[in-house]
Amino acid sequence: MDEPAEIGSRIQRMRNRLGLTQRQLAEPRYTAAHISTLESGKARPSEAALRFLAGRLGTTYEELTTGHPAHLATELRLALTDAQRLLATGTPERAALRYGELLADAERLALPAEQAGARIGLGECALVTGEPARARAHFEQAERQLAGEPAPRRARAIRGRAVAHFLAGELRYACYVLETALDELAAGDLHDPDALVLLHAASIAPYMDMGAYVRAAHAAEVALALAPRVSDPALVAGMHRSVARTLLAEGRIADADASLAKAQELYGRLHLRTELAHCHWMRGYVHAQHDALDAAEAELRTAREMLVDRHARLFVAQVEVELADVLRRLGRHEEARELLSGVLDLDDTRGAVHAAGAHRLLGLMAEERGEPESAEEHYVDALGFLKRSGAAGDLADLCMLLGDLLRRMGRTEAAMDAYRTGLRNRAIPGTTTLGPAPGHPAPYGDVGAGPASVYPFAL
Known part of the structure; x- marks a missing residue:
């Protein structure tokens, strides 16, 4: 905003151009004396006064305060x-x-x-x-x-x-x-x-x-x-x-x-398409937790399509990890590996959590193929990514997977080290919960009346 003297001079020029007296410009809200004070630059006008005067002078607040047309x-x-x-x-x-x-x-x-x-x-x-x-x-x-x-x-x-x-x-x-x-x-x-x-x-x-x-x-x-x-x-x-x-x-x-x-x-x-895609992803996750894998695949593919349309690569990667897990559980390992290869191509400074998830799934699939050494490599890679990202809860779960694998391979001491690392991370306050779960119904107006409120979100 310009200085009061500049604004006052501008008000006067515009008023004179329209042939208005100070009283005509001021009424019905202000007095002629107030307009005189403003035009002389003796007082800084309020925003309300400037918006009123802009309307009376046929201009905008911005032009009146800055001089820009x-x-x-x-x-x-x-x-x-x-x-x-x-x-x-x-x-x-x-x-x-x-x-x-x-x-x-x-x-x-x-x-x-x-x-x-x-x-x-x-x-x-x-x-x-x-x-x-x-x-x-x-x-x-x-x-x-x-x-x-x-x-x-x-x-x-x-x-x-x-x-x-x-x-x-x-x-x-x-x-x-x-x-x-x-x-x-x-x-x-x-x-x-x-x-x-x-x-x-x-x-x-x-x-x-x-x-x-x-x-x-x-x-x-x-x-x-x-x-x-x-x-x-x-x-x-x-x-x-x-x-x-x-x-x-x-x-x-x-x-x-x-x-x-x-x-x-x-x-x-x-x-909002990006945000709504996250909601479809969440629904897919919940379906997967209840072993409704076909429904989970449908929701996750919907989320992925919405995010691809938005060119949101990191979010796409997050959904692809979840979708790959569903495909793995459906026995479609080749499709799962194809999805995960794209996730691993991400810059590891920006996709660490997603890359860790991809390595974890590749490790699980290696175990299912009877390849423990390959599984161990993937789990160790995943741990490295998770340590950089700070996702302690996921790190603890991965340590459990690695510990179980090492124990089955007969490497007891290494398994104990993995379990200890997991316990240290699981013990960090707030890694798996942020306090009491939100109550139901939701606290925003009539949110609970919508069709989504009946969806089985209990985990």
């Missing part, structure tokens, strides 16, 4: 919507280039909300391409710029930062970030379906990797119960975007802004 801000918002569409349709590299250009424009025009929007877009691009550190930096900056906004407006940035921590192996902190945001929504009675689905669904993966299966199941139940309120928005968003272009060409800035706001909201919902 209104159409520039609207054109920037339109361009952000286009970049959001690029990302939603699965071209993260192109979208990142566009978001970078738009961030520079937003900084030049001193538009903090648009800067935050561009940074969230850059962060989401980095998540899709598997760059958690870069993503986290963008989301943190966006959160700072949106600090005064309600929690639902910050949900995309919060979810993004949590996912970045998760992909970096910081599982407990990712859960903490998401739970804190959900607590804020609940405390403020803010039952926003989009925000709740984003945050609950994003918590599934870190809960699962930590062994907090009941919490993961509860999060999936809540997200799926809310999902019917979040419909596919692509066609409607495209319509609003086209209308905004027409209105902008006609000089109808305010109407174009309103149409763009609707388009941006709808395009934002397209990102």
Whole structure:
């Protein structure tokens, strides 16, 4: 925002151009004396006053406070919507280039909300391409710029930062970030379906990797119960975007802004496909735990297809590990090995948990083929990945598998070492539970009334 003297001078120029007196501009909310004080630059106007005066002067709040023509801000918002569409349709590299250009424009025009929007877009691009550190930096900056906004407006940035921590192996902190945001929504009675689905669904993966299966199941139940309120928005968003272009060409800035706001909201919902894919993955996991393997395969393939469409490689890998386990149990070992070979090609600094899961399954299949030495190699590789990731609960379970294998091979001392390592990790507080399981029904409005609430999530 410019200095009071500059804003005051701008108000005076616009008023004179319209042929208004100070009293005519002020009424019915303010006095002529107040307008005189503002025009002289003797006081900094409030945001409410500036928005009122912008409406009376036929301009926008941004133009009145910064001097930038209104159409520039609207054109920037339109361009952000286009970049959001690029990302939603699965071209993260192109979208990142566009978001970078738009961030520079937003900084030049001193538009903090648009800067935050561009940074969230850059962060989401980095998540899709598997760059958690870069993503986290963008989301943190966006959160700072949106600090005064309600929690639902910050949900995309919060979810993004949590996912970045998760992909970096910081599982407990990712859960903490998401739970804190959900607590804020609940405390403020803010039952926003989009925000709740984003945050609950994003918590599934870190809960699962930590062994907090009941919490993961509860999060999936809540997200799926809310999902019917979040419909596919692509066609409607495209319509609003086209209308905004027409209105902008006609000089109808305010109407174009309103149409763009609707388009941006709808395009934002397209990102929920990643979160809903996590819910299908969770359902597949639960089916597998109940030996309903055909149903598990169907859910996991649905999740995988949704994530492939989003180019979310690390999340695809996570689902592929679960799907490979189901295929192994169905006796389809060749299909399972083919899936796992792709997981092992991931950069081990970004896919450590998934690579560990792949090696664990390959070890199990080697045992089933009667190849204990090969199984041991896979288990040891998996342990190395898990030590780097901090997934202590999984590490303890793997030590049990390795210990049992070594004991059957007659290597008692080595087996004891493996068991001791597992016990040390199992004893770490919080590795397999985050406290009492969430109660039922879910604490958000009428969530329990949805069709997903009857799904058998008891583990």
